[in-house]
Amino acid sequence: MRRGDAGDVDGEPALFVEEPESDFDASASAGAPLAARMRPRTLDELVGQESIAGAGSQLRRAIEQDRVSSIILWGPPGSGKSTLARIVARHTRAWFQEYSAVTTGVADVRRVIAAAAERRRKLDRRTILFIDEIHRWNKAQQDALLPHVESGAISLIGATTENPYFEINGPLLSRVRLFRLQPLTEPDLLALLKRAMADKDRGLGALSLTANEDALEHLARIAGGDARRALTALEAASAACMTLPEAEGRLTLKLVEEAAQQRAARYDRTGDEHYDTISAFIKSIRGSDPDAAIYWLAKMLDAGEDIRFIARRLVILASEDVGNAAPSALTLANSAAQAVMFVGLPEAQLILAHATIYLACAPKSNRCTLALSAARAEIESNGAGPVPTALRSSGSDGLYLYPHDFPGAWVAQEYLPAIAVGKRFYHPGSEGAELEIGRRLEQRRGKAHNPES
Numbered sequence: 001m002r003r004g005d006a007g008d009v010d011g012e013p014a015l016f017v018e019e020p021e022s023d024f025d026a027s028a029s030a031g032a033p034l035a036a037r038m039r040p041r042t043l044d045e046l047v048g049q050e051s052i053a054g055a056g057s058q059l060r061r062a063i064e065q066d067r068v069s070s071i072i073l074w075g076p077p078g079s080g081k082s083t084l085a086r087i088v089a090r091h092t093r094a095w096f097q098e099y100s101a102v103t104t105g106v107a108d109v110r111r112v113i114a115a116a117a118e119r120r121r122k123l124d125r126r127t128i129l130f131i132d133e134i135h136r137w138n139k140a141q142q143d144a145l146l147p148h149v150e151s152g153a154i155s156l157i158g159a160t161t162e163n164p165y166f167e168i169n170g171p172l173l174s175r176v177r178l179f180r181l182q183p184l185t186e187p188d189l190l191a192l193l194k195r196a197m198a199d200k201d202r203g204l205g206a207l208s209l210t211a212n213e214d215a216l217e218h219l220a221r222i223a224g225g226d227a228r229r230a231l232t233a234l235e236a237a238s239a240a241c242m243t244l245p246e247a248e249g250r251l252t253l254k255l256v257e258e259a260a261q262q263r264a265a266r267y268d269r270t271g272d273e274h275y276d277t278i279s280a281f282i283k284s285i286r287g288s289d290p291d292a293a294i295y296w297l298a299k300m301l302d303a304g305e306d307i308r309f310i311a312r313r314l315v316i317l318a319s320e321d322v323g324n325a326a327p328s329a330l331t332l333a334n335s336a337a338q339a340v341m342f343v344g345l346p347e348a349q350l351i352l353a354h355a356t357i358y359l360a361c362a363p364k365s366n367r368c369t370l371a372l373s374a375a376r377a378e379i380e381s382n383g384a385g386p387v388p389t390a391l392r393s394s395g396s397d398g399l400y401l402y403p404h405d406f407p408g409a410w411v412a413q414e415y416l417p418a419i420a421v422g423k424r425f426y427h428p429g430s431e432g433a434e435l436e437i438g439r440r441l442e443q444r445r446g447k448a449h450n451p452e453s
Contacts, residue, residue, distance in 0.1 A: 034235035035228040037202040038195070040083050041090060047227070048188040049080055052179045059084075059179055066092050068128065070149050070156040072164050072173070075181025076344045078226030081159035084181075085130045088157065094126035095119060101136040106144045113148050120153070127154045134158035135167035142169045149175050163342070183225020183344055186304065190220040192227055193234055204238050211251035218256055221304035224345040233260040274305075281356075282313060286321045290360035297356050307348050311337035314355050325365035325432035332358055363432030371426035378420060385417025410444060 040046045043060055046053055053060050062068045068088050073081040089096040097112055109129075116127035129145075131137070149156050149172065156176060158164075164173055184192075193216045196203040219237070223230035237259035241247045247255060277296055284292035300310060311333075318333035336355035340348040390399035390413070401411045414421060428438030 033232065034196060034203065034238075035231040038192070038199065038231055039086065040080075041087070043087060046080060046083065046087070047192050048184040049084075049181050052181065053080075053084065063088055063091050066094070068092065068155060068157070070154075070176040072134070072158045072160065072168065072176050072178045073181060074160050074162075074164050074178060076183050076225060077161055078223070078228040078230075079181040079183055080227070081181060082132060085132075085157050085159060088128065089130075092126075092128060094128045094155070096128045096130065098130040099132070101131050101133045101141075104131075106141050109141070109144050113153060116148075116154050128157060129154045130157045130159070132159045133161070135160040135162040135164070139169055142172050146172050146175070184223075184227055185225070186217070186220045189223050189225070189227060189230045190216055193219055193230060196231055196234060204234075207238065207242065207249075209238055209241060209249050209251060212253060215251045215253045215256045218253055219260065222260060222302075236260065277303075277305075278309075278313060281310075282317060282321075285314075285317055285356065285360045286364065288360055288362075288364060290357045293356050293360040294353060297352060301349050301352070307340050307345065307352060308337075310352055311340045311355075314352070314359060317359060320369050321364055321366055322359060322362045323365040323368040323434070324437055325363035325429060325434045327433055329359055329362050363434075365429040365431055365434050367427055367429050367434065374425040378423060378425070382419050385419040388414060388417060391415060412444075 043053060043063065051057070053063075059068075059071070073084055075081055085098070089098070095116070099108060099112075112127070112129055116129075119125050119127060134142075145154075145156060146169070148154050158168070158176070160167060164178060193211075197209065197211055197216075198205050200206045215237070216234075219230050219233050223233065233256070237251055237256040240259045241249065241251055241255055244255075277300055281293060281296035281300065284296060297310070301307075315330070315333045315337050318330040322329040333355055336351050339351045343351065390401075401413050403409045403411055403413075405411075416423065426441075428434040428441060430438070
């Protein structure tokens with residue numbers, strides 16, 4: 001909480017007594033964790049989230065002009081939700097009150113609302129209520145906020161790591177603006193780590209430590225987009241460095257590996273190791289070896305490979321190597337790709353493992369890939385034939401046979417152009433669902449050649 005209003009107002013005793021203004025710089029004390037000391041205090045110090053808080057953005061203008069309305073900040077841990085709320089607290093002239101949904105309930109909200117109403121009546125002063133982890137409140141607790149957010153009695157800032165469309169009541173969500181924060185990128189985290197190394201007031205600059213570039217890159221890579229995690233690992237490595245005379249004040253890759261308890265994988269995301277590893281991953285799935293596939297997945301995840309890249313490759317493989325042998329494979333792979341973006345790290349690793357093992361164990365067929373290649377080769381060799389008259393969008397009346405008018409929704413009819421009649425491009429395999437697909441196609445092809453059968 002901050003900015004107390006205790007005491008008389010215009011000669012009348014105040015009907016509410018609140019705590020004195022909190023010192024937001026308290027977290028910068030020498031005993032506070034490095035992540036707390038290095039928390040950005042201004043929008044210019046904020047790293048990442050340019051899309052929602054960068055120059056010219058609506059949220060940045062609202063903060064700078066002190067007209068922040070009710071908002072929900074949705075993003076993974078360490079992406080800057082609480083930091084943004086604290087920046088609002090520094091900029092606003094409103095009373096700013098902060099609670100954690102873990103330790104507060106409806107009674108606390110009612111007290112805040114009563115004080116906010118009195119403050120508006122006597123001082124004409126707004127109240128901003130920040131609720132961290134607001135998804136932890138149940139429906140009744142969230143409903144207690146609804147009329148006061150709607151009336152403008154308070155401006156709500158809620159922070160959540162969970163999807164607000166599932167965890168926040170619809171009526172409340174419809175009355176706030178939603179801002180989605182993304183995991184910080186490795187360059188963002190690297191910039192934060194270097195800032196902490198150099199800052200003599202709040203960071204580690206006074207310790208006169210130096211760090212190898214690969215050591216800081218490793219910390220940025222393993223943090224999974226979480227600034228708090230990166231800075232905590234840096235603090236642990238720095239403490240270890242100070243106790244080792246042989247380290248000579250230098251953070252090396254070996255030292256930060258030991259401090260973070262995670263080795264750096266021999267992996268270059270732009271070099272041969274990147275391509276070799278993804279190749280081994282794909283070939284293991286194609287070869288139906290889930291153990292090898294999950295091994296290579298683990299290596300990529302530990303090395304900080306882009307989870308979107310892995311997810312895209314799984315979607316491609318679902319069509320290229322599984323195809324119609326398991327028609328649900330593409331649906332599952334595509335759902336996994338969407339879920340990876342929806343959930344983010346670290347939980348997205350489980351989704352990638354799920355899809356990897358399913359695809360590795362699924363029956364395999366590359367017949368769709370071969371069919372497309374054969375059709376393109378035919379066109380390249382003989383040119384693309386004109387669309388048969390019966391299939392054209394106009395002039396086909398009386399010529400086109402509508403399949404649904406016939407038993408089984410199928411009728412013998414030529415769909416290929418004259419130059420390709422009789423050519424077969426798709427040859428179903430004998431694995432999984434393609435066995436039945438092949439049987440059905442052969443039956444229909446037989447009828448097409450012998451309509452009387």
